Amino acid sequence: METARPDFLLTGFRSFTQDASGRPLPNPTETLLRMMRDAELPGSGLWRGVARIGGRTCALAVADVNYTAPRQILDLAREIRPRVIVCLGLGGETVFETGALNSVARGRPVYDRDGKPIETGGLDTNGPDTGILDPALPENAAISLPWGAGNLARLREIAARWTEPGNLGPLGSVRVAPAARPDNNYVCNATAWAVARVMTQAGSPSECAGFLHVAPPKTPSDGYFLAAANLLVDVVRAIRPE
Numbered sequence: 001m002e003t004a005r006p007d008f009l010l011t012g013f014r015s016f017t018q019d020a021s022g023r024p025l026p027n028p029t030e031t032l033l034r035m036m037r038d039a040e041l042p043g044s045g046l047w048r049g050v051a052r053i054g055g056r057t058c059a060l061a062v063a064d065v066n067y068t069a070p071r072q073i074l075d076l077a078r079e080i081r082p083r084v085i086v087c088l089g090l091g092g093e094t095v096f097e098t099g100a101l102n103s104v105a106r107g108r109p110v111y112d113r114d115g116k117p118i119e120t121g122g123l124d125t126n127g128p129d130t131g132i133l134d135p136a137l138p139e140n141a142a143i144s145l146p147w148g149a150g151n152l153a154r155l156r157e158i159a160a161r162w163t164e165p166g167n168l169g170p171l172g173s174v175r176v177a178p179a180a181r182p183d184n185n186y187v188c189n190a191t192a193w194a195v196a197r198v199m200t201q202a203g204s205p206s207e208c209a210g211f212l213h214v215a216p217p218k219t220p221s222d223g224y225f226l227a228a229a230n231l232l233v234d235v236v237r238a239i240r241p242e
Helices: 028-036 069-080 149-162 187-198 222-238
Strands: 008-014 039-041 047-053 056-064 084-090 094-097 099-101 117-119 142-144 174-177 208-214
Touching (some): 008 028, 008 069, 008 222, 028 047, 028 208, 056 069, 056 222, 069 187, 094 149, 099 187, 142 187, 149 174, 149 208, 149 222, 187 208, 208 222
Parallel strands (some): 008 056, 008 084, 084 208
Antiparallel strands (some): 039 047, 047 056, 094 208, 099 142
């Protein structure tokens, strides 16, 4: 199923939050991508898989939630050169984000999806940890994600359809919106920022990229993951390199 150049790279995260009894809670983005895989690929560090989704060949990758995640995902993108990169994260709502923020700075903590600090020292999205050295950029500077104008129009159509009365499900309303709030110290935002920065430079590995925040489940269920999978299929079918 692997090809020299997949149509998509879909990225998620592996976190280590626990429930009240101490049992590990898998990150829903990891569970979703593992659910959708046709095959797993060998390797260390990133979990990797491959799938045929919506008629497109998709590489799947899951990174640990830590300061190396943006660099690992960028290294994989440079290796396989997907035509489209979609970074998945968890947010309060289900949102196709049109931008990312330079808001994860060295010396500040990084948080998991429940708002608990998972690492002291933070990330440096302008530094060598991500390979996008640009110390002149201020913290909380926004950068547009290169979805492409035509793709944004198609995403708005998807969002409108998913938010019609009677269509609201476990993911809640779906919308297209600007970058997340300032001081967003989450690894998914940092990864989207890193990908967007690299794609403004010569030799970018991909033609377009975006960031999809999926509302976290109140209680993980088959219905939640089925809805998330169907939304991802809609996205893969709609997005085209621009």
